Amino acid sequence: MVKITRNYKSYIRILLLLSIIVASMFSLFVPVKASEKVDRVYDYTNTLSDKQEQELEDLAEKYYNKSNYNFLIVITDTLSEYSYDSSGNSDTDCELYSVAFQESFQETYEQKYPNCAILAIDIKNRYAYVSGYGELKTKLDDNRYDLVYKKIKPQLKENNWFSVCKNYIYQAYNYSQFNNGIDPGSLFYNIFLQIGIALIIAGVIITVLIINSGGKMTVSAMTYINENNSRIVAQHDHYVRTSIHKTRRTSNNDSDSSGSGGSSHSGGGGHF
Amino acid sequence: MVIQHKCPSCGADMKFDTASGLLHCESCGYEENIKQMENQAEASENASAGSYDEFLAKTSRNTYSDNSAIQYQCKNCGAVLITDELTTATTCSFCDAPMILGDRLRGELAPSKVIPFKISKEEAEKAFKKWCGKSILLPRDFKKANRLKSITGIYVPFWLFTMHTRGEVNAECTKVRHYSKGDYDITETKYFDVYRDVDLHFDKIPVDASIKMDDKMMDKLEPFNYNELYDFNTPYLAGYLAEKYDYTDKDLYPRIEKRTENYTLDFVRQTMIGYDGKIILNQNIQMKPEDAIYALLPIWMFCYDYQHAEHNFVMNGQTGKIIGKPPISKKNCAAIFVAIAIISFFLIKLIAYMIGGVWVW
Numbered sequence: 061m062v063k064i065t066r067n068y069k070s071y072i073r074i075l076l077l078l079s080i081i082v083a084s085m086f087s088l089f090v091p092v093k094a095s096e097k098v099d100r101v102y103d104y105t106n107t108l109s110d111k112q113e114q115e116l117e118d119l120a121e122k123y124y125n126k127s128n129y130n131f132l133i134v135i136t137d138t139l140s141e142y143s144y145d146s147s148g149n150s151d152t153d154c155e156l157y158s159v160a161f162q163e164s165f166q167e168t169y170e171q172k173y174p175n176c177a178i179l180a181i182d183i184k185n186r187y188a189y190v191s192g193y194g195e196l197k198t199k200l201d202d203n204r205y206d207l208v209y210k211k212i213k214p215q216l217k218e219n220n221w222f223s224v225c226k227n228y229i230y231q232a233y234n235y236s237q238f239n240n241g242i243d244p245g246s247l248f249y250n251i252f253l254q255i256g257i258a259l260i261i262a263g264v265i266i267t268v269l270i271i272n273s274g275g276k277m278t279v280s281a282m283t284y285i286n287e288n289n290s291r292i293v294a295q296h297d298h299y300v301r302t303s304i305h306k307t308r309r310t311s312n313n314d315s316d317s318s319g320s321g322g323s324s325h326s327g328g329g330g331h332f
Numbered sequence: 333m334v335i336q337h338k339c340p341s342c343g344a345d346m347k348f349d350t351a352s353g354l355l356h357c358e359s360c361g362y363e364e365n366i367k368q369m370e371n372q373a374e375a376s377e378n379a380s381a382g383s384y385d386e387f388l389a390k391t392s393r394n395t396y397s398d399n400s401a402i403q404y405q406c407k408n409c410g411a412v413l414i415t416d417e418l419t420t421a422t423t424c425s426f427c428d429a430p431m432i433l434g435d436r437l438r439g440e441l442a443p444s445k446v447i448p449f450k451i452s453k454e455e456a457e458k459a460f461k462k463w464c465g466k467s468i469l470l471p472r473d474f475k476k477a478n479r480l481k482s483i484t485g486i487y488v489p490f491w492l493f494t495m496h497t498r499g500e501v502n503a504e505c506t507k508v509r510h511y512s513k514g515d516y517d518i519t520e521t522k523y524f525d526v527y528r529d530v531d532l533h534f535d536k537i538p539v540d541a542s543i544k545m546d547d548k549m550m551d552k553l554e555p556f557n558y559n560e561l562y563d564f565n566t567p568y569l570a571g572y573l574a575e576k577y578d579y580t581d582k583d584l585y586p587r588i589e590k591r592t593e594n595y596t597l598d599f600v601r602q603t604m605i606g607y608d609g610k611i612i613l614n615q616n617i618q619m620k621p622e623d624a625i626y627a628l629l630p631i632w633m634f635c636y637d638y639q640h641a642e643h644n645f646v647m648n649g650q651t652g653k654i655i656g657k658p659p660i661s662k663k664n665c666a667a668i669f670v671a672i673a674i675i676s677f678f679l680i681k682l683i684a685y686m687i688g689g690v691w692v693w
Contacts (some may be wrong), residue, residue, distance in 0.1 A: 239689035249684060249692050258677035266669045273469050275655035279554045281534075281595035281602075289533040292603060293498075297505070298525040305519040309512070 098124070098169065101225070102161075103135045105183055112222045119226060123233045129196055130176035131229045134161055135221065137184040154182050154189040159325060162193050177236075179212075179228045180329075181221070188216055190228065191327030198326075199236040205328035207245045208232050216332035333434040334404050334413075337570050340364075345408070345429045347571035350452040355567045366448075366567045404433060418542075421487065421566075421574035430570040441576050443564040445492070445627035447556055449485055449572065449649040456632040456647055457483055463654045468668060471661040474638050481635040481642070485649060487574035487628035488545055491581045492536040493588045494623040499596045500616045501528045505607035524607070528600045533622075534592060536561075538629065539584045541577035545631075545646075547587070552655045553648045556629055560650065564628065574628060581624035592619050 100120040101113050108116070120131050136157070158180045165176065174194035181188045190208050192200045200208070211231045215224045238244050247253050337346040339357035346364070349356035355364040404413040406424040413431060415422055420436040423429060437443065451459070457480070465475050507522045536558055540550040562568075596617050604610050630649025635642055638659055645656030685691050 234690065234692070237690040239687070242688045244688065244690075244692070249688065251692075254680045254684070255677060257680060258673045261676040262669045262673035265672050266665055269469055269668070270660055270665065273467060273660060274657045275552050275653065277552050277554075278653075279551075281598040283555050284534040284537045284595065285599065286533040286535045290599075291531055292528060293531050294527070294529040295603070296525075296527045297604075300523040300525050303521045303523070305521070306516045307519075309515055309517055 098130065098173065100124075100130055101133045103133075105135050105137050107135055107183065107221050108225070116222075116225050116229070119229050123229055127233060127236065128175060129199075129233070129236060130173050131232050132161075132165065132176055132178045133225050133228065134158075134178060134180045136180070136182060154180050154185070154187045154329065155191070155327065157182075158189055158191045158327065162191075162325070177232050179225065179232075181216070181224070185331075186216075187329065187331050188212070188224075189327055189329030190232070191325045191329075193325050196232075196236060197324075198240065200232065200326060202326050202328055203243060203245065204235045204238070205326060207328075208235060209328050209330060210245075213330075213332055334407060335432040335434040335566050336407050336429060337432075337567050345570075346567070347430055348448060348568055350449045350455075353448060353450075355570065364567070366565050367562065369565060369567060371565045404431065406431060418575045418578065419573065420576050421569035421572060423571070423573075430572075432566045432569050432574075434566065436576055437564075437566065443489070443626045443628045445561050445625055446487065446564045446568050447558075447560050447627070447629050447650050448562065448568045449630040450560070451630075451632065451647070451649055451652055453483055453485060453632075456485075456634075456649075456652075459652050460632075460634055460645065460647065460654060464658070467658065469660050469664050470658050471664070474636075474659055474661075479637045481637050482633075484633045484635075485572040486631055486633055487569060487572055488550070488631050489541040489575055489577035490538045490550075490627050490629045491541050491577070491579075491584055491588075492538050492625040492627050493534075493581070493584075493592075493621055494536060494625075495534045495588065495592045495619055496622050497530075497532045497534070497592055497596045497617060497619040499528075499530050499532070499600060499618070501530075501597070501600045502526070502613045502615070503528075503600075503604065504611045504613055505604055506609035507606070508608045526604055526607075526610075528603055530596065530600055530603070532596055532599060534595060536625065537588060537591060537595075538627075539588050539591075541579045541581075541584065541626075542575055543578035544575075549646055549655045553631065553646060553653060556648065556650055561627065569628075572630075577626065581621075581626075585621075588621070589619060593617050 098121070099117070101108070101116045103113055116133065120133070124130055134157075158178045161180065162176065162178060166174065175196050176194065177190065177192045177196045177200060179188065179190050188209065190205045190212075192205065208228065208231045212224045212227050215227060235244050337355060338344070339346050339360060339362050341362045342357060342360040344357055344359040346355045346357045346362075348354075348366075349363070352363060353366075355366055355369075357363070404415065405411070406413060406427060406429060408429045409424065409427040411424060411426040413422065414425060415433070419433065420441075421430070421432045424431055460480070460483075464470060467475070503526045505524045505526045507524070509520045509522075511518055511520070538550075538554060538556060540547065596619075597612065597615065600612075601610055632647040632649050634645040634647070634656070636645065637643075641659075643656065643659060645654060645658075647654045681691070
């Protein structure tokens with residue numbers, strides 16, 4: 061009987077040991093720690109519904125996973141509370157607010173996400189500002205932020221905030237993928253111009269094909285010239301004058317206002 | 333006078349053979365070298381061009397009306413030849429025997445040179461079909477080339493002009509340079525006063541002397557290889573059609589003058605080297621014809637029936653170059669246009685992607 065009891069105890073011990081081993085093995089397949097929850101959409105005005113906010117959070121997270129860039133959104137109507145500008149100039153408020161917001165974002169997440177872009181919308185003053193920090197300061201320069209702003213401006217005017225936010229994430233991500241030094245707003249990237257060029261190329265080729273369909277002229281002066289018997293009797297090439305035509309190089313920057321040069325960030329925005 | 337070249341060994345009619353360049357008897361295979369034969373049409377007369385003035389004196393008279401009433405009879409079958417007054421060589425419409433109308437090739441009407449056919453009828457037909465099949469703009473049923481109505485080998489009368497020109501040309505030429513300095517893009521244009529005085533000789537520029545032939549098509553048929561420009565002799569015409577000239581060399585002066593002027597200016601432009609822009613301010617071009625040779629050049633004519641309309645094509649009988657106005661299929665054009673547009677659009681996109689690093693749609 062005693063013997064049996066001892067056996068029973070030892071079985072329990074073995075079972076316990078086994079269960080620990082099995083549990084520890086399982087633990088290998090379970091993430092040690094769930095990825096940190098980062099809030100990227102800050103709507104202080106409640107203009108977005110909870111569902112829309114969640115959708116934007118998901119979208120921003122998706123693009124963070126793709127690019128390692130955080131695309132943040134702040135919607136506010138209480139800018140003066142955060143303003144660093146004593147003059148009360150609300151246009152620069154939005155810019156300064158973005159910088160301050162960025163700093164507090166970095167503090168909250170212990171500088172783990174230095175590469176971020178912020179869309180700050182001041183609903184009251186109807187002013188929006190898009191800015192970039194860290195890598196996104198160089199990947200998206202002032203010109204590119206102006207382009208992003210131009211893309212979302214029509215929706216801003218319609219007060220279509222959800223579309224504005226969605227479009228901002230798409231556009232900011234898209235422009236950040238361009239090689240450095242390229243102007244994505246140049247005519248070369250204009251789809252209508254590209255279609256136009258393609259149509260012109262096709263038109264020229266088909267015209268040449270039709271004209272040459274019946275055979276073409278292949279003789280020239282050199283076919284019949286008697287080279288032994290032909291010569292240049294006299295010639296001169298006199299330099300007369302030089303004319304110089306100067307054109308100032310235009311920068312592609314016609315938005316309402318643009319970001320500050322040489323500062324902690326790059327950006328662009330304006331009234332809508 | 334009808335000239336028919338009979339085979340000395342079997343008596344059959346002999347024809348010019350494109351492959352060998354000899355007079356060939358199809359029934360017994362006998363061949364005769366044309367260059368060693370006497371010109372039967374000319375008999376004792378000299379066929380060479382001589383000096384230009386002499387030639388002009390010879391050719392400016394018109395003798396067509398004298399010939400129009402003459403009837404020709406085939407020596408083989410006795411049939412009366414039906415021909416227009418310009419024909420100088422043909423085949424009997426009854427027995428298909430080659431006939432050369434000797435009296436229309438004599439005196440002032442005597443061609444001095446000829447380039448014999450180098451491409452046979454079979455080769456011409458094959459090449460034409462291949463040409464039709466190759467063109468992507470032609471309608472599919474036209475490409476088959478199965479409604480080819482006739483293929484005719486014809487010696488077309490040409491004048492080969494040798495021109496001497498003296499041209500003085502003043503031009504304003506420019507050299508353009510682009511660079512940037514500071515905030516500015518600078519375009520620097522240097523102007524030059526350029527002068528050329530040239531003394532040029534152009535040899536044997538061909539101009540067709542037949543009223544029936546389309547001038548533009550004939551010009552496009554060039555070049556002809558003058559290494560095969562032989563002294564004229566009637567056997568070359570055996571088996572082909574031939575015509576005498578409608579226009580004298582004098583009639584063709586305006587055409588050759590325009591062409592020589594263009595050639596002179598082309599040459600002058602080529603001597604202005606290293607310039608980006610060339611504007612001719614004034615020109616003084618004097619020209620003088622030094623010689624005009626009456627020559628017969630070989631041309632294959634294709635008559636094609638397509639959708640109740642005749643389409644004519646011509647082929648250089650020496651080089652095989654084909655010229656004509658083919659019917660263009662609008663459907664094919666549209667398809668090709670769309671295809672090229674789509675391909676170029678994607679190429680532009682690809683270039684944009686390679687430069688920018690992003691696909692932008």
